[in-house]
Every structure is written in structure tokens, then in C-alpha cells.
Amino acid sequence: MQSIEVRLESHSYPVYTGSGLLQQSGLWARHLAPGKILIVSNDVVAPLYLEPVRQALSGRVVEHLILPDGEAFKTLDTFSTVVDQLVRMKARRDSNLLALGGGVVGDIGGFSAACYMRGIRLLQAPTTLLAQVDSSVGGKTGVNHAAGKNLVGAFHQPAAVIADMDTLETLPRREFRAGLAEVVKYGAIRDADFFEWLERNTAAILQRDSNLLAALVQTCVENKAAVVAQDEREAGLRATLNFGHTFGHALEAVTAYQAYLHGEAVAVGMVLAAKLSHLRGLCDDSCANRLEALLETFGLPLRIPRTIVPEALYEFIELDKKAVSSGLRFVLLSAIGQSLIHSESMKDDILSVIRQSQQNGEIERHGT
Numbered sequence: 086m087q088s089i090e091v092r093l094e095s096h097s098y099p100v101y102t103g104s105g106l107l108q109q110s111g112l113w114a115r116h117l118a119p120g121k122i123l124i125v126s127n128d129v130v131a132p133l134y135l136e137p138v139r140q141a142l143s144g145r146v147v148e149h150l151i152l153p154d155g156e157a158f159k160t161l162d163t164f165s166t167v168v169d170q171l172v173r174m175k176a177r178r179d180s181n182l183l184a185l186g187g188g189v190v191g192d193i194g195g196f197s198a199a200c201y202m203r204g205i206r207l208l209q210a211p212t213t214l215l216a217q218v219d220s221s222v223g224g225k226t227g228v229n230h231a232a233g234k235n236l237v238g239a240f241h242q243p244a245a246v247i248a249d250m251d252t253l254e255t256l257p258r259r260e261f262r263a264g265l266a267e268v269v270k271y272g273a274i275r276d277a278d279f280f281e282w283l284e285r286n287t288a289a290i291l292q293r294d295s296n297l298l299a300a301l302v303q304t305c306v307e308n309k310a311a312v313v314a315q316d317e318r319e320a321g322l323r324a325t326l327n328f329g330h331t332f333g334h335a336l337e338a339v340t341a342y343q344a345y346l347h348g349e350a351v352a353v354g355m356v357l358a359a360k361l362s363h364l365r366g367l368c369d370d371s372c373a374n375r376l377e378a379l380l381e382t383f384g385l386p387l388r389i390p391r392t393i394v395p396e397a398l399y400e401f402i403e404l405d406k407k408a409v410s411s412g413l414r415f416v417l418l419s420a421i422g423q424s425l426i427h428s429e430s431m432k433d434d435i436l437s438v439i440r441q442s443q444q445n446g447e448i449e450r451h452g453t
């Protein structure tokens with residue numbers, strides 16, 4: 086087992102990565118508050134992993150709540166269901182919420198823990214690659230609203246993150262690959278050595294070699310912990326974690342959240358952001374070429390489909406940028422491993438890279 090510390094001004098917490106962690110009673114005991122425990126999971130993850138966690142917590146007062154699976158349930162209604170359950174079980178300030186699942190469960194559970202009695206203890210047990218390398222670390226929690234994704238939320242840091250690598254064995258192939266997009270992101274924005282390591286190890290990563298995956302998750306968590314430690318509330322540096330997300334969110338929105346998993350849209354978005362960086366003279370074309378090659382090997386989509394009207398996509402890009410309180414922010418690359426935040430209007434260049442992407446032809450890999 087490895088432990089990486091997320092060092093914040095207010096407090097620090099560990100992110101544990103390793104095998105067989107869900108079953109380790111001592112690990113849970115070290116980080117739980119003395120009161121009751123509500124495990125929040127969903128109807129895909131619970132049949133696989135609820136029982137071992139319950140067994141590890143035997144001797145404690147534990148209840149569980151199983152949510153329906155899917156982003157469609159990351160809503161205020163579901164949040165309300167979690168709060169109702171906390172009320173019903175008479176949870177108090179010394180109670181705990183344990184989120185067992187992917188980013189959706191983590192975000193809803195985290196937000197419920199943030200709000201109930203102005204904050205109870207949260208433990209994150211992420212079971213997807215995306216949640217282990219990104220969403221469970223850093224304290225962003227929230228739910229969607231009809232008017233926008235993650236529109237309602239709070240910062241609420243967990244007391245610990247327990248990332249059991251064994252859970253990745255049951256993750257569907259498409260979900261695993263989508264998680265790899267966020268993995269590549271860390272290499273692209275701040276860790277050139279890691280990017281090269283990924284390039285050298287694609288085959289073993291795709292085979293989910295356990296030693297390599299452990300190293301991969303640890304490196305991502307180290308990167309995320311370093312960024313969050315410097316900029317917990319996204320005043321600046323943390324925004325670089327949104328590389329590829331401005332194009333990606335727009336692509337998700339323009340396809341009504343039906344066509345792409347989040348990581349898939351981010352993969353397309355990163356390629357476009359790298360092309361935009363080249364067009365603006367910030368980096369040479371090897372940046373985008375290497376990024377494209379790596380994402381393609383990981384079976385991720387790279388292009389904007391021809392069916393999408395560039396101006397329609399651009400409108401969503403504008404909306405996404407306006408959603409950021411500090412104004413227009415686009416994350417671009419000056420090299421593989423180096424990112425910067427760009428805040429000029431770039432409408433013509435953005436439309437140009439979208440059209441260029443469409444001319445290069447769509448690479449469809451959904452559902453593989």
C-alpha cells in the first residue's frame with residue numbers, strides 16, 4: 086500500500102492506493118469519526134463491493150443507501166434522498182459518509198457530507214480509474230442542475246481516500262479507457278516524464294497490469310495533490326486541470342450528454358487545445374502529434390464529428406468559459422508537460438481548429 090498526502094492549509098489527508106484495501110478494518114478505523122456510518126453506493130458497484138466494506142466495518146453502526154446508476158441521477162433530488170437517509174438514521178456531527186463508487190457517487194456523496202449539519206466526515210472509496218486519479222482527490226463535490234453540469238456544489242475535502250486498485254478489474258473497457266484521458270492530461274499539462282512513461286507502457290496499461298496501474302494511479306494522485314495543495318479553490322494553477330475540458334464540455338453539451346463519456350470528450354478536447362496552442366505559436370506541432378498518438382493508442386476519440394455545426398459547438402464553448410467566475414480561461418500547452426492559462430478571445434482560431442478537426446475525419450470509437 087502507498088500513501089500520498091494532500092497537504093492543505095486547513096488540514097492534510099492521505100490518499101491510499103493498493104490492493105485489498107476495502108477489506109482493511111484498521112485502515113477505515115484510522116480515519117472514521119466515532120459516530121454512525123452511511124455508505125452511499127450505486128446499484129452497479131454495491132453488488133460488487135458493498136459486502137467487503139460492510140465486513141471491514143463490523144462492530145460499527147453502518148447503514149447503506151444504494152442509488153440508481155448514472156450521471157442522470159447526479160441531481161438535487163438524489164442529494165435530497167441522501168440527506169433524508171442521514172436524517173432517518175439520526176446521523177450527528179460525529180457521523181461519517183463513505184462514498185463507494187465512481188465520480189458520480191463521490192460527487193453526490195461528497196456534496197451530501199458537505200451540507201448535512203454543515204459538514205460531516207467524508208471518506209472516498211473511488212472504484213473507477215477516473216475517480217481514483219481525479220475526482221476523489223481535491224474536495225470538489227456537487228450535483229448537476231437542468232441549467233448546467235456541476236452547477237450546485239461545495240468544496241469538502243475527504244478525511245481519507247481509499248483507492249483499492251482491485252476494483253479496476255471489473256471496470257468496463259470503455260470506462261477504463263475514458264479514465265485514461267484524465268491520466269494523459271496530467272502528463273500533458275505538468276509531467277513530461279510521466280507522459281513519456283505512458284508512451285512506453287501503453288500495451289501493459291491497456292492489459293491493466295496491476296503493478297503498472299498502481300504506479301500510474303500514484304503518479305496521477307501525486308500530481309493532483311501537488312496542484313490542489315498550491316491552489317485549493319482554483320484561483321489559478323488548479324484551472325490547468327481543466328485542459329481539454331472547455332472543448333470537451335462543449336462537445337458533451339452539444340451532443341446532449343448522450344454520445345460521449347466525459348473522458349472521451351476530454352480526449353477530443355485535449356487534441357483541439359493542443360492544435361490551438363500550435364496555431365497560436367505557443368508550441369510546435371509535435372505536441373499535438375504526440376498527444377494524438379497516445380490517445381489513439383488508448384482507443385480514445387480524437388476528432389469533432391462532421392455532423393456537428395462548428396458555430397453551435399462554439400456557443401457552448403463561450404457558455405463554458407462564462408461559467409468560470411474569473412472570466413475567460415483556456416488552458417493551452419507550451420510543450421508536453423507545460424501548460425499555461427490563456428485569456429484572450431480566440432474565436433477565429435477556435436473555429437479554425439474545429440473545422441480542421443472535422444476535415445481530418447472523425448474517428449469513432451464509442452462502445453468498443
Ligand code: NAD
Nearest residue numbers: 129154187188189190212213215216219220225252255256
Ligand atoms: P461513474 O461514477 O458514472 O462510473 C462509471 C460507470 O462505472 C458507472 O456505470 C458505474 O456504476 C460503473 N462502475 C464504477 N465502478 C465500477 C467498478 N469497479 N466495476 C464496474 N463498474 C463500475 O463515472 P466516473 O467516470 O467515475 O465519474 C464521472 C463523474 O465524475 C462526472 O459526474 C464528473 O462530473 C465527475 N468528476 C468530478 C471531479 C471532481 O473533482 N469532483 C473530477 C472529474 C470528474
Ligand code: GLY
Nearest residue numbers: 219223225323326
Ligand atoms: N477535476 C478538476 C479539479 O479537480 O479541479
